[in-house]
Amino acid sequence: MPRPKDHSKVENIYQAALQLVIRRGFNEFRMADVAKAAGVATGSLYTYFRNKEELVNALFLDTAQQLYSSLQVEKRTETTHYHFMKIWTSYYNYCFVHPDHMLFIDQYQHSGFLSDETKNEAKLHLKSFDDFLHHAQEYGDLRMLNLEVLKALILGSVHEFTKLNIEHPGTMDFHALETCKEMIWEAVKERRA
Amino acid sequence: MPRPKDHSKVENIYQAALQLVIRRGFNEFRMADVAKAAGVATGSLYTYFRNKEELVNALFLDTAQQLYSSLQVEKRTETTHYHFMKIWTSYYNYCFVHPDHMLFIDQYQHSGFLSDETKNEAKLHLKSFDDFLHHAQEYGDLRMLNLEVLKALILGSVHEFTKLNIEHPGTMDFHALETCKEMIWEAVKERRA
Amino acid sequence: MPRPKDHSKVENIYQAALQLVIRRGFNEFRMADVAKAAGVATGSLYTYFRNKEELVNALFLDTAQQLYSSLQVEKRTETTHYHFMKIWTSYYNYCFVHPDHMLFIDQYQHSGFLSDETKNEAKLHLKSFDDFLHHAQEYGDLRMLNLEVLKALILGSVHEFTKLNIEHPGTMDFHALETCKEMIWEAVKERRA
Amino acid sequence: MPRPKDHSKVENIYQAALQLVIRRGFNEFRMADVAKAAGVATGSLYTYFRNKEELVNALFLDTAQQLYSSLQVEKRTETTHYHFMKIWTSYYNYCFVHPDHMLFIDQYQHSGFLSDETKNEAKLHLKSFDDFLHHAQEYGDLRMLNLEVLKALILGSVHEFTKLNIEHPGTMDFHALETCKEMIWEAVKERRA
DNA sequence: AATGAATGAGATTTCATTCAT
DNA sequence: TATGAATGAAATCTCATTCAT
Numbered sequence: 021m022p023r024p025k026d027h028s029k030v031e032n033i034y035q036a037a038l039q040l041v042i043r044r045g046f047n048e049f050r051m052a053d054v055a056k057a058a059g060v061a062t063g064s065l066y067t068y069f070r071n072k073e074e075l076v077n078a079l080f081l082d083t084a085q086q087l088y089s090s091l092q093v094e095k096r097t098e099t100t101h102y103h104f105m106k107i108w109t110s111y112y113n114y115c116f117v118h119p120d121h122m123l124f125i126d127q128y129q130h131s132g133f134l135s136d137e138t139k140n141e142a143k144l145h146l147k148s149f150d151d152f153l154h155h156a157q158e159y160g161d162l163r164m165l166n167l168e169v170l171k172a173l174i175l176g177s178v179h180e181f182t183k184l185n186i187e188h189p190g191t192m193d194f195h196a197l198e199t200c201k202e203m204i205w206e207a208v209k210e211r212r213a
Numbered sequence: 214m215p216r217p218k219d220h221s222k223v224e225n226i227y228q229a230a231l232q233l234v235i236r237r238g239f240n241e242f243r244m245a246d247v248a249k250a251a252g253v254a255t256g257s258l259y260t261y262f263r264n265k266e267e268l269v270n271a272l273f274l275d276t277a278q279q280l281y282s283s284l285q286v287e288k289r290t291e292t293t294h295y296h297f298m299k300i301w302t303s304y305y306n307y308c309f310v311h312p313d314h315m316l317f318i319d320q321y322q323h324s325g326f327l328s329d330e331t332k333n334e335a336k337l338h339l340k341s342f343d344d345f346l347h348h349a350q351e352y353g354d355l356r357m358l359n360l361e362v363l364k365a366l367i368l369g370s371v372h373e374f375t376k377l378n379i380e381h382p383g384t385m386d387f388h389a390l391e392t393c394k395e396m397i398w399e400a401v402k403e404r405r406a
Numbered sequence: 407m408p409r410p411k412d413h414s415k416v417e418n419i420y421q422a423a424l425q426l427v428i429r430r431g432f433n434e435f436r437m438a439d440v441a442k443a444a445g446v447a448t449g450s451l452y453t454y455f456r457n458k459e460e461l462v463n464a465l466f467l468d469t470a471q472q473l474y475s476s477l478q479v480e481k482r483t484e485t486t487h488y489h490f491m492k493i494w495t496s497y498y499n500y501c502f503v504h505p506d507h508m509l510f511i512d513q514y515q516h517s518g519f520l521s522d523e524t525k526n527e528a529k530l531h532l533k534s535f536d537d538f539l540h541h542a543q544e545y546g547d548l549r550m551l552n553l554e555v556l557k558a559l560i561l562g563s564v565h566e567f568t569k570l571n572i573e574h575p576g577t578m579d580f581h582a583l584e585t586c587k588e589m590i591w592e593a594v595k596e597r598r599a
Numbered sequence: 600m601p602r603p604k605d606h607s608k609v610e611n612i613y614q615a616a617l618q619l620v621i622r623r624g625f626n627e628f629r630m631a632d633v634a635k636a637a638g639v640a641t642g643s644l645y646t647y648f649r650n651k652e653e654l655v656n657a658l659f660l661d662t663a664q665q666l667y668s669s670l671q672v673e674k675r676t677e678t679t680h681y682h683f684m685k686i687w688t689s690y691y692n693y694c695f696v697h698p699d700h701m702l703f704i705d706q707y708q709h710s711g712f713l714s715d716e717t718k719n720e721a722k723l724h725l726k727s728f729d730d731f732l733h734h735a736q737e738y739g740d741l742r743m744l745n746l747e748v749l750k751a752l753i754l755g756s757v758h759e760f761t762k763l764n765i766e767h768p769g770t771m772d773f774h775a776l777e778t779c780k781e782m783i784w785e786a787v788k789e790r791r792a
Numbered sequence: 793a794a795t796g797a798a799t800g801a802g803a804t805t806t807c808a809t810t811c812a813t
Numbered sequence: 814t815a816t817g818a819a820t821g822a823a824a825t826c827t828c829a830t831t832c833a834t
Contacts, residue, residue, distance in 0.1 A: 026797080051825060061799045066826070123323060130316060130376060165392050166384055168377055173396065176373030180365040183323060191359055199358050203366065207400035244808060245817095254816040256810080265808065437829055438796095447795040449831080458829065509709060516702060516762060551778050552770050554763055559782065562759030566751040569709060577745055585744050589752065593786035605818080630804060640820045642806075651804070 030068055032058040037079050042120045051075075077138040080128055083121050084142035090114030093148040100161035101209070105201055107152065108174065112197070115182040122182050146171070163210050170208060177204050223261055225251040230272050234320075235313045244268075270331040273321055276314050281338035283307030286345045293354035294402070298394055300345065301367065305390070308375040315375050339364070356403050363401060370397050416454055418444040423465050427513075428506045437461075463524040466514055469507050474531035476500030479538045486547035487595070491587055493538065494560065498583070501568040508568050532557070549596050556594060563590050609647055611637040616658050621699045630654075656717040659707055662700050663721035669693030672727040679740035680788070684780055686731065687753065691776070694761040701761050725750070742789050749787060756783050 036057035040049040051072055055062040069075040092110040096103065115122040125142075128134055153170055156162040162170065181200055185192050192200070229250035233242040244265055248255040262268040285303040289296065308315040318335075321327055346363055349355040355363065374393060378385050385393070422443035426435040437458055441448040455461040478496040482489065501508040511528075514520055539556055542548040548556065567586060571578050578586070615636035619628040630651055634641040648654040671689040675682065694701040704721075707713055732749055735741040741749065760779055764771050771779070 029798095050823090052823095062825090063800060063827075064798055067797060067799095072825070127320060127323070130320070130379070163392065163396065166389055168381060168384055169374065169389055169393065172373040172377050173370055173393075176369055177366060180369035181362065184361055184365050186323070188361060191361055196359055196362055199356065200362065200366075203356065203358075203400040207396040243806090248817090255808090256817065257815055259809070260814070436827090441796090448829090449796065450794055452830070453793065513706060513709070516706070516765070549778065549782065551782075552775055554767060554770055555760065555775055555779065558759040558763050559756055559779075562755055563752055566755030567748065570747055570751050572709070574747060577747055582745055582748055585742065586748065586752075589742065589744075589786040593782040608819095629802090631802095641804090642821060643819055645805070646818060646820095 029058070029060060029064075033060070033065065033068060033075070034079055034082050037075065038083065038120055038124060041124050073133060076128070076133050077135055080125070080134055080138055081142055084125055085145050087114065087118070087121050087125055088142075088145035088149070091146070091149045093152045096155065100156045100159060101205065103152070104156070104205060104208075107149070108178065108201055108204060111175070112178050112181065115178055116185065119182050119186050122179060123186070126179055157210075160210055160212070162208055173207060174204060222251070222253060222257075226253070226258065226261060226268070227272050227275050230268065231276065231313055231317060234317050266326060266328075269321070269326050270328055273318070273327055273331055274335055277318055277335035278338050280307065280311070280314050280318055281335075281342070284339070284342045286341040289348065293349045293352060294398065296345070297349070297398060297401075300342070301371065301394055301397060304368070305371050305374065308371055309378065312375050312379050315372060316379070319372055350403075353403055353405065355401055366400060367397060415444070415446060415450075419446070419451065419454060419461070420465050420468050423461065424469065424506055424510060427510050459519060462514070462519050463521055466511070466520055466524055467528055470511055470528035471531050473500065473504070473507050473511055474528075474535070477532070477535045479534040482541065486542045486545060487591065489538070490542070490591060490594075493535070494564065494587055494590060497561070498564050498567065501564055502571065505568050505572050508565060509572075512565055543596075546596055546598065548594055559593060560590060608637070608639060608643075612639070612644065612647065612654070613658050613661050616654065617662065617699055617703060620703050652712060655707070655712050656714055659704070659713055659717055660721055663704055664724050666693065666697070666700050666704055667721075667724035667728070670725070670728045672731045675734065679735045679738060680784065682731070683735070683741075683784060683787075686728070687757065687780055687783060690754070691757050691760065694757055695764065695771075698761050698765050701758060702765070705758055736789075739789055739791070741787055752786060753783060 033054060036059075037049060037054045040053050040057060051065055052062050054075070055065050058065075065075065069078060090111050090113070091107050093107060094103070098106075129139070149171070150167055153162060153167055157164055177200070181192055181197075226247060229252075230242060230247045233246050233250060244258055245255050247268070248258050251258075258268065262271060283304050283306070284300050286300060287296070291299075322332070342364070343360055346355060346360055350357055350360075370393070374385055374390075419440060422445075423435060423440045426439050426443060437451055438448050440461070441451050444451075451461065455464060476497050476499070477493050479493060480489070484492075515525070535557070536553055539548060539553055543550055563586070567578055567583075612633060615638075616628060616633045619632050619636060630644055631641050633654070634644050637644075644654065648657060669690050669692070670686050672686060673682070677685075708718070728750070729746055732741060732746055736743055756779070760771055760776075
């Protein structure tokens with residue numbers, strides 16, 4: 021029996037690659053560096069990924085999956101308002117703890133490095149969030165607006181606030197955060213007659 | 214800083230570089246490609262810019278200046294609401310026509326390629342917008358919130374909607390746009406007692 | 407030298423390697439590919455051959471032995487002319503059926519990959535053909551000429567015609583083949599006083 | 600004005616590449632080695648050739664052109680026999696002086712490295728030799744046989760004798776050479792009624 | 793003995809920058 | 814000043830070989 025393909029190594033590679041993406045400013049990361057940081061040989065990267073492009077795509081998918089999973093959508097038990105706040109906060113918290121993940125996704129989303137397939141597959145992880153928004157609209161709790169537009173505003177706001185945190189740490193204190201949540205809710209909530 | 218020997222050539226270079234940034238997926242653009250697209254020799258780039266980094270920084274400044282100038286802040290003659298709508302719309306329109314400018318700024322803003330000096334200088338062009346927001350807060354028309362946070366929300370929303378336009382052209386129709394403006398206003402406006 | 411632990415496996419490896427040499431254009435064949443095609447693990451190749459060089463040498467010997475055995479030299483019972491035609495034809499037929507074998511030998515014969523030992527050992531399988539030529543010269547049936555030169559012409563002609571068959575299938579029809587045999591015989595036969 | 604692309608450098612590269620092909624046994628030559636031997640930087644090879652494959656193809660064409668130009672076909676002024684001997688001898692002499700050229704052509708002719716286009720283009724340089732053979736057949740001086748077959752025998756014989764020269768220098772002495780010429784002529788000449 | 797994942801030296805190729813013209 | 818061929822350091826990728834299982 022050969023050594024079984026070590027899938028924890030793939031995790032190490034993802035971690036290392038992400039760290040480097042951040043450190044080297046999102047512009048470029050070198051395969052040799054990824055290998056070294058992951059504690060494997062350069063050539064080993066190519067047992068897991070056919071080339072650099074495939075590694076980036078896989079890393080993107082893996083990261084997007086984690087990032088979007090942080091949108092804690094649950095079965096409807098509370099008011100839309102309550103649920104919305106909870107989801108937004110959980111997403112914000114994830115971005116706060118892992119700004120690198122969010123930045124990576126944000127940066128590469130529109131880059132030519134990613135295949136359309138990857139981009140589409142990444143979006144699948146937003147399905148339950150889509151459903152939440154859709155149902156909330158049907159209940160008359162959210163503005164009737166193209167879902168993509170709604171999503172862009174909600175997730176985009178988190179992204180922007182996270183970038184702010186990176187550039188000016190401390191700006192987003194407790195009070196600011198509460199206000200932000202409130203603002204976004206005011207933006208998206210339906211105004212009843 | 215470019216030595217403005219021949220300003221039209223520098224303009225060509227900027228144009229060419231921006232086009233390439235878009236085409237090559239924001240990841241990398243080659244000096245040779247920029248030169249060819251700009252209709253100059255590779256070596257000539259180095260008469261205008263000391264190296265690639267300087268070219269990127271100069272391009273960033275030039276683009277940011279144009280982009281941020283589109284925030285048509287005027288002297289206060291109308292209500293804050295009216296003025297806000299006008300500014301947001303003019304910015305949105307610029308992004309709609311030049312999505313590449315906006316994407317370039319958005320992508321490189323947090324990249325290690327830019328010097329802090331460049332980043333700061335770029336922000337100077339937001340000074341009049343800062344002033345507008347600040348005064349509007351003083352008049353009690355906008356939420357009392359860290360200016361950076363307010364800005365992040367306002368400009369960020371335009372950026373997100375522009376990205377939407379790129380990915381799904383047509384999503385942002387007239388109705389959606391009006392609603393978006395309304396949403397952002399609802400988010401940032403001060404609720405009086 | 408292969409350790410003949412499992413002779414059928416070595417045969418598989420030879421077959422696979424030859425197939426690959428053909429497919430990959432005689433330039434390079436990869437150990438991993440040979441292993442896969444032979445249905446064994448990469449590492450297993452190294453139980454049979456110390457390294458790639460040894461595999462090539464062994465393959466060369468094996469193939470040369472088969473190729474040269476097709477020169478059906480028998481005890482002198484017929485005229486030299488009859489015997490010559492028979493031998494040439496049997497060699498031609500083998501090459502026609504196994505052009506890959508012939509090409510492999512032809513390509514690697516002068517390549518630095520083979521040890522002198524291998525080259526010499528391969529030539530031993532031409533011993534009986536050498537004898538045939540030598541005796542035919544003594545009988546005054548073949549030109550008195552350095553044996554190597556004679557061999558070069560006789561075997562070389564078959565090789566050339568075989569290559570022709572590969573490049574332009576059908577060129578060597580029955581008539582052409584008969585003429586070729588005749589030509590070579592005219593070339594090598596002794597003209598008596 | 601930039602440095603004009605130095606086409607003598609291409610010649611250097613060809614020379615260097617050929618030398619290496621020989622030295623390293625026709626199996627492989629490294630771009631870095633070619634560059635060093637040609638006295639240029641590694642990267643410079645890529646200003647002349649897009650990649651290794653293109654270099655090999657160009658080298659093949661260049662070498663084939665030289666090799667085949669040595670077939671000194673002239674206007675018919677003498678007997679076919681005389682002319683044939685002259686051509687064969689001039690080709691043999693070229694191969695004797697440049698065995699490396701001949702070996703390179705012979706080795707790569709059937710290798711997957713060359714494009715079909717290259718192979719076909721190389722053959723164009725045999726056009727005047729084809730014409731010579733064709734006319735000689737019409738005059739009733741050469742056997743009526745597919746031209747390709749005739750060529751294979753004539754050129755192939757030279758190749759084989761050249762290889763002999765490499766392996767056993769001295770074998771092809773003056774006497775042997777004269778006999779060889781005679782043999783080939785006996786093989787290809789038409790036997791009149 | 794057999795496996796095939798892992799290795800890493802070494803190959804090819806790229807591209808920012810220089811420099812002869 | 815302008816040119817673009819030339820450079821070579823540094824990147825990506827390959828593949829013969831090793832070795833833990």
